[in-house]
Every structure is written in structure tokens, then in C-alpha cells.
Amino acid sequence: MATDPINPIIPGFAPDPSLVKVDGWYYLVNSTFHMFPGLPIYASRDLVSWTHISNAINRQNQLSLTKSDTKLGGLPHSGEVMLATGGLYAPTIRYHQGTFYVVCTNIVHPGGEDVSENFIVTTQDVWKGEWSDPTYFDFKGIDPSILFDGDKAYIQGSAAPGPLTKINLFEIDLSTGKKLSEERTIWGGTGGIYPEGPHLYKRNGWYYLMISEGGTHEGHMITMARSRDVWGPYDPCPNNPILTARDTNEYIQYTGHCDAFQDETGQWWGVCLGVRKDEGGRFIMGRETFLTRGNWDGEWLSFETVKSHIDNLPPKDGSAALSAVANVDYLYIRDANLGNYEIDKTSIALTTSPVDISHPETSPTFIGKRQRKLHGQSDATIRSVSDNWHATKLRSGIACYKDEHRYVRIFYDASDSAVVFELINNAKKLAQMERHILDKVPEELALRIEYTEKEYRLMYKVGGGLDENWICLGTTDTLNMTGPDFVGPVIGIFAVAETSGLKLDFQDFRVD
The missing domain is CATH 2.115.10.20 (Glycosyl hydrolase domain; family 43)
Structure with missing residues (x-):
């Protein structure tokens, strides 16, 4: 090895x-x-x-x-x-x-x-x-x-x-x-x-x-x-x-x-x-x-x-x-509502809140781990996607997060059944977005962030299938997430909606 x-x-x-x-x-x-x-x-x-x-x-x-x-x-x-x-x-x-x-x-x-x-x-x-x-x-x-x-x-x-x-x-x-x-x-x-x-x-x-x-x-x-x-x-x-x-x-x-x-x-x-x-x-x-x-x-x-x-x-x-030690390395943002998280061996259930990861004080529904490898990937799969989420304007996915000013993420937007890539860096005045409208509401949506020293690649896959079925929605130079700061990258899953209390099931969340 x-x-x-x-x-x-x-x-x-x-x-x-x-x-x-x-x-x-x-x-x-x-x-x-x-x-x-x-x-x-x-x-x-x-x-x-x-x-x-x-x-x-x-x-x-x-x-x-x-x-x-x-x-x-x-x-x-x-x-x-x-x-x-x-x-x-x-x-x-x-x-x-x-x-x-x-x-x-x-x-x-x-x-x-x-x-x-x-x-x-x-x-x-x-x-x-x-x-x-x-x-x-x-x-x-x-x-x-x-x-x-x-x-x-x-x-x-x-x-x-x-x-x-x-x-x-x-x-x-x-x-x-x-x-x-x-x-x-x-x-x-x-x-x-x-x-x-x-x-x-x-x-x-x-x-x-x-x-x-x-x-x-x-x-x-x-x-x-x-x-x-x-x-x-x-x-x-x-x-x-x-x-x-x-x-x-x-x-x-x-x-x-x-x-x-x-x-x-x-x-x-x-x-x-x-x-x-x-x-x-x-x-x-x-x-x-x-x-x-x-x-x-x-x-x-x-x-x-x-x-x-x-x-x-x-x-x-x-x-x-x-x-x-089991579960000791999970991270939340600021004063988390721990009742919004149910952690099992292979799954994590998130309960939505209206707070997004861009909020400077209030804790969003976000759970993650430190990125440990310079070259690696992180994955999560949203199971049991519902047609009823449309009206809630739910957005849920996986993000590489540093603070409320800097993050890159890929997520499902239930308002129009789209998969979205988003990069925000307020310190460098960067805001990028790419949307893929899906043909129908997926029963299952796999999300992935691949990373090297020079690049993040954000990908998705609808349903099961082989690795060849992954679609790259967006890439960004890691310079766009680099700057004079105190913190490091935390990769996690999140769930935000206008309606609080929705429960989402994530399977096989892992971070390299």
C-alpha cells in the first residue's frame, strides 16, 4: 500500500x-x-x-x-x-x-x-x-x-x-x-x-x-x-x-x-x-x-x-x-441543534432548518468532517427523494466549507428538480453557479466532491449504476478557496428549506 x-x-x-x-x-x-x-x-x-x-x-x-x-x-x-x-x-x-x-x-x-x-x-x-x-x-x-x-x-x-x-x-x-x-x-x-x-x-x-x-x-x-x-x-x-x-x-x-x-x-x-x-x-x-x-x-x-x-x-x-473514536470527529457549525441529526452506521438523517451555511451566526443543519487528504473524494447519497419537497424549496447536498464567506457545493434543489453547483468566495468576490434540470424527481441522488491539490470536481449520479454514469457539473481551481485565513476545509452534508422539520436520509457519507 x-x-x-x-x-x-x-x-x-x-x-x-x-x-x-x-x-x-x-x-x-x-x-x-x-x-x-x-x-x-x-x-x-x-x-x-x-x-x-x-x-x-x-x-x-x-x-x-x-x-x-x-x-x-x-x-x-x-x-x-x-x-x-x-x-x-x-x-x-x-x-x-x-x-x-x-x-x-x-x-x-x-x-x-x-x-x-x-x-x-x-x-x-x-x-x-x-x-x-x-x-x-x-x-x-x-x-x-x-x-x-x-x-x-x-x-x-x-x-x-x-x-x-x-x-x-x-x-x-x-x-x-x-x-x-x-x-x-x-x-x-x-x-x-x-x-x-x-x-x-x-x-x-x-x-x-x-x-x-x-x-x-x-x-x-x-x-x-x-x-x-x-x-x-x-x-x-x-x-x-x-x-x-x-x-x-x-x-x-x-x-x-x-x-x-x-x-x-x-x-x-x-x-x-x-x-x-x-x-x-x-x-x-x-x-x-x-x-x-x-x-x-x-x-x-x-x-x-x-x-x-x-x-x-x-x-x-x-x-x-x-x-x-466512533463519531468523535463529526463537526457542526457554531451552536448546533443536535436534535436535527440522527447518526447510524451507514446513514445520517438530517432535519431541515431555514438557515443556510452562509449565515454568520445561526447554526445551519450541517454535519461534516475535516478534509484529511490532499488527493481524495467525499461522497453522499440522498435516498427517498420526494415529489412533495417542491413547495418547500429544499436544497440539500454536500459542501466543502470553510466559513460563511467561502464554500463550494453540489446539491439538489427541489424547487425545479435541479442539481446545482455553487461556488462562493466573498473575500475574492467570486460567485459561480451551474444548474442541471433533471427529467424527473430522482428516487436516489448520489453526490461527490473529488479533490486534488489544484482542483475540486463536483459530480452527481442519478440512481444506481456504474461509476461511468457520474456527471461532472462543475470544477474550480483550489485557489478559489485559498486565502489568508485561520481555518481549513470541512466537507459535510446539509439540508435547508423554507419548511423546518423535513427529514432527509443520507446514505454512505464519507470524507477522505
């Missing part, structure tokens, strides 16, 4: 990784922004094969994602549009005295402003996935991390988020969220914009502070400073940046937002985000999780350039290296 390179270790929508090693297991968490459940937890014994075992935000009553809409903002000098999504940003996972801690920020947009709600969730058994309700703490910033130092715990984070933010530190009672010290600025970085993603490590009597700078795209880099006192002053590493792909021709670009750790042999590693960016500027999978070897040169840490292959680690089988 064909093998894939080791990197990325978590492919697809997997930005802002953080990792902790406990009893021979590695546990990793990522950002999820506006998708629910939030903050997936992955486990591995060997850093090669990973299993999605739970989600730290997995109950509707833990927090709300309603105000996590995506804002469009211009980028200076490039003319591109940044898509800044609210929701769950840059978690950190740590372990102390029998308890796992995940600390994170929920960015909400009341009145269009960014407001940060910082919180801690905990569990004693990471495999059961029974995470606590959030304990909130007062911090006007993002990207919080935890340092345990003796009997004290410290939060370090990126204060007052913006291009010229600083890294702040304070002592905290993690059980109550109460600050036990004043909040102090400990470092402002080396001069790059957006100093963020801080992590503190204690080694040989030094406190090492590692952060990201330069923004999460072209200028992204990792820098480091150290101090004998946790409160500083922090002196920068003379070899900064200690990790970056900027100004290189590497295939893996935008590397940054790193967490450092040691394996069982004492070897140092970093998990970081990056993108697979081709010569045409496409990085359709978004920010993914990569692994790179770390080295201590004297008293400072550095990381090897992130590559698709890592020496002395085996290639991985692309079909088996990333698995998931």
Missing part, C-alpha cells in the same frame, strides 16, 4: 498545536474557531500514528460559539483579504498532579468588536472525554499557556491582541481562575508583528520563553528569550528566529506557533503549524500540524526546517495513520 510522508502529523484543519507527554503517551490539541465540538484531543505512542480520542469542548452548555462570525479585513501591501474567524483560539494542553488542563480563548464579536473570553477546562481521564465546564479568568488577550513551577501556576499570554501586542504573565489559581499576582509584561519579542503563542519552559535554572512573531502567514517565525527569574528581564536568543520558512522555497511554509517537548529518549521536538503551499500559491488544506526535531546548541534551542520526511521516523500509511 502506498505510504505518505510523516508530515503533517495531523493533516487538514489542525492549526495552533500544543502537546503534552504523559506516561508514554503524547496528547495534542488544536484550535477549532467556529466549529463544534471544539478543541480535538489526539493521542499517539510514536508521534507517527494518531487517534482523535475526544474533544475538550463537547457539550452545548460549556460555552457558546454564536458570536464567532468571520470578519473580512484588508491586508496592507498585498491587497488580499484576511478572514479572521472568532471562536476557539490557540489552546494549550498541560498535565499536573493527575489532572489534564486545557487553557484557551473564545473570541466573540458582540457589536463587531473582538472580545476575549479566557478559560480553563480540566479532566482526570483524557480518554473518557469528560471535560469540566469552563473556569474563566480575567485576561484581555489570546493564546494563554500554563507553566507549573513548584507549587505555583502561571499564565502567559498575548495581551491586548494586535500587531504591537506584548507577552504578559501572572500567577493564577487554576481551580478558581483568580489572579494571585499582578499582570506584568515580560517580553515584546524581537520586533516582528503579532507577538503571540507564548510557552514558558524551565530548564537548568533558566526560564525559556518561546513565542510566535510576524503574523501567521508569510512572516511567521518562532523566537526565544530567557531569564533566571520567571518575571524577567528576558534576554533574546542571539540566533533568533529559531524556526521559520519565510524567504525560503520550502514546500511547507508559514511555520510557527510551536510547542516544544522531549520524547522517551530525551530527544527534543517541536509541534508547529504550517501549510503545504504549491508553486501556484495554493495551500488549500489550511494550517496543519507538523513535527520537527529540536536541538540544544549550548544553552539555546533551535529547530530543523520543517520537511515532509523526518530522518529515523518511518513513513506512515495514509489510510491508517490518523484514526478516530
